[in-house]
Amino acid sequence: MSGSLTASDLSVRYETPHGSVHALRHVDIEAHPGEVIGIVGESGCGKSTLVTALANLLPANARIDGSISYNGVDLAKLDAHHQRLLRGDEIALVSQDPMTAFNPVLTIGDQLVDFQHHRKDLGRAQKRARIAAMLGRVGIADAERRMDCYPHELSGGMRQRVAIAAALLTDSGLLIADEPTTALDVTMEAQIIHLLRELRREYNGIIIVVSHHLGVIAELCDRVYVMYAGEVVEGGEVDAIFHDARHPYTQALLACDPARFHERLDRLPTIPGSLPNLTQPPSGCVYAPRCDRAFAPCGSVAPPQVKLSASHMARCHAVAP
Amino acid sequence: MLAYAVKRIGLGLLILVLVMIAMYAAVFLVPGDPATVALGPRATPELKQLLIERMGLDQPVWWQIVEFFRNALTGNLGYDVWSNRPVSTLVLEALPNTLILGLTALTVALVIGVPLGCLSVMRRGTLADAVIGVLSVGVIAVPSFVVAIYSLLLFAVTLRWLPAIGAGEAGDIVSQAKALIMPAAAIALGWIGYIARMVRASMMEVMGEPHIRTARSFGLPEWKIVSKYALRIAIIPTISLVAVGLGSILSSAVFVEAVFARPGIGKLITDAVNTRNYPVVMGTVLIMTAIYVSITIAADLLIARLDPRVRDVFRG
Numbered sequence: 001m002s003g004s005l006t007a008s009d010l011s012v013r014y015e016t017p018h019g020s021v022h023a024l025r026h027v028d029i030e031a032h033p034g035e036v037i038g039i040v041g042e043s044g045c046g047k048s049t050l051v052t053a054l055a056n057l058l059p060a061n062a063r064i065d066g067s068i069s070y071n072g073v074d075l076a077k078l079d080a081h082h083q084r085l086l087r088g089d090e091i092a093l094v095s096q097d098p099m100t101a102f103n104p105v106l107t108i109g110d111q112l113v114d115f116q117h118h119r120k121d122l123g124r125a126q127k128r129a130r131i132a133a134m135l136g137r138v139g140i141a142d143a144e145r146r147m148d149c150y151p152h153e154l155s156g157g158m159r160q161r162v163a164i165a166a167a168l169l170t171d172s173g174l175l176i177a178d179e180p181t182t183a184l185d186v187t188m189e190a191q192i193i194h195l196l197r198e199l200r201r202e203y204n205g206i207i208i209v210v211s212h213h214l215g216v217i218a219e220l221c222d223r224v225y226v227m228y229a230g231e232v233v234e235g236g237e238v239d240a241i242f243h244d245a246r247h248p249y250t251q252a253l254l255a256c257d258p259a260r261f262h263e264r265l266d267r268l269p270t271i272p273g274s275l276p277n278l279t280q281p282p283s284g285c286v287y288a289p290r291c292d293r294a295f296a297p298c299g300s301v302a303p304p305q306v307k308l309s310a311s312h313m314a315r316c317h318a319v320a321p
Numbered sequence: 322m323l324a325y326a327v328k329r330i331g332l333g334l335l336i337l338v339l340v341m342i343a344m345y346a347a348v349f350l351v352p353g354d355p356a357t358v359a360l361g362p363r364a365t366p367e368l369k370q371l372l373i374e375r376m377g378l379d380q381p382v383w384w385q386i387v388e389f390f391r392n393a394l395t396g397n398l399g400y401d402v403w404s405n406r407p408v409s410t411l412v413l414e415a416l417p418n419t420l421i422l423g424l425t426a427l428t429v430a431l432v433i434g435v436p437l438g439c440l441s442v443m444r445r446g447t448l449a450d451a452v453i454g455v456l457s458v459g460v461i462a463v464p465s466f467v468v469a470i471y472s473l474l475l476f477a478v479t480l481r482w483l484p485a486i487g488a489g490e491a492g493d494i495v496s497q498a499k500a501l502i503m504p505a506a507a508i509a510l511g512w513i514g515y516i517a518r519m520v521r522a523s524m525m526e527v528m529g530e531p532h533i534r535t536a537r538s539f540g541l542p543e544w545k546i547v548s549k550y551a552l553r554i555a556i557i558p559t560i561s562l563v564a565v566g567l568g569s570i571l572s573s574a575v576f577v578e579a580v581f582a583r584p585g586i587g588k589l590i591t592d593a594v595n596t597r598n599y600p601v602v603m604g605t606v607l608i609m610t611a612i613y614v615s616i617t618i619a620a621d622l623l624i625a626r627l628d629p630r631v632r633d634v635f636r637g
Contacts, residue, residue, distance in 0.1 A: 084542070088539030100530065106550070114549075117540070
């Protein structure tokens, strides 16, 4: 389908002097134009590796298997030059930390003009006019003057707005927001979520939001993929995930979200144990060592993808359709 | 920014005074009577006394220093003991040759060294990177006077392509340029290596910063990321290095000018030291220190211009 994104059986490993780190294993995701996809999981679950792979920005020591089909093109098989031509044109990334995302010695306007370099049809003045209009749209007052500011002269919230504006200026069909609110305080976070919610109404392409913050995902997304230790363990409509989670990990994750507590607790709940060593991923279920419902096959047999409804799936031995 | 500039200039003047005090102290402390060294053991006591008076060495050291600065303020740097010509004239005659030599060497070093450093980063881990790395260390390790002597042998004596000595015919640009090639190359060679390594090291660091990833995520071509986004930050330590290094460039000019018998400040100082011509030594050191201090200040102001964060620190 035109404009759709499908990753099938996508694996990424990093070759390091201490062995291969299998950061992403057999991931299947799909996204269609007009959808907002959430990717959620704790630190180190592979969500950043996934979006980095989707944005063609993996470091040189990364090896990629499987396919990423976008608009009918397999991104994983493109050479570096063609990957670069897609970045900033078809695929845009809103960077993780707005405090460090911009070059400190160039003005905002200068950088945003450069970021439109794929638009050969526009002159510098037209690019600047587009920037001013887009900065206004993401809620920056006095856009003309802000363009001549250096990044350190803007607040964190304002820089995140600029980062979003930069991505929107590309008119890309795929917009990836990697932890768009993580570096912000709570008030700023609420404002940015509000901004993203407004923008998604006008945006026709695919938006992928990565966050470890369940609230952000719940507010913004249509569908959610829950990741654990490099695998997608559950995926489905946002309602299904938040109200009818089936995978023990998703359930545990939701149970640990302080925003969802109904009463005051003396101790915050946690998931006991820690992430498996990804240089030697377990042969069975990755979550089995921490799972309170683990039984015989979990330790040795990789769990199947259980289809629970048209769009809801979980990768678990203990789940029945 | 203005307050910062004024403060730096004040500090610079203080450095000038301290350097001259150190110079006079050195003359005072060096064993042996300068007049005897200069005139030889068979000079008459009257002649020695005359020379000592002409150099002002009969006065107390502190008075010599005060006199020196009082005269310097009016543009009088004293007189050559032997020719009786004003030191300021001697320095002004020699200075253009040295400045042209130093600036040519520095320009060549920057024009070759900076792109080599960038290329090293763009091709990191490849053969080109390794070759540039090895050559850089190699040329840093060779002293400039060694380069000077060997290039003199090869290009002037054996091949006869370039003139061996002098600064070229007055008014003849081609002959002056030919005379400049070897001395400038002798000084520049090590600096090409220094600058290439410095640019590579600081650029490798900058290339790991998140804003470079942002530039990449918008598909900017690698050459543009290196030359605009990374170099503007990575060049800053190199500017400091070069400004400080200019002192050593000028001091290598002393050797190189001696090897090529090229008129210039270096040759002026060497000759003056050999003949114990103290007024010339003092005047030349003062001018060289002033030039050196001005360049350091200029570099700091340039860095403040290049990096808006530094600029704001001084503004606020």
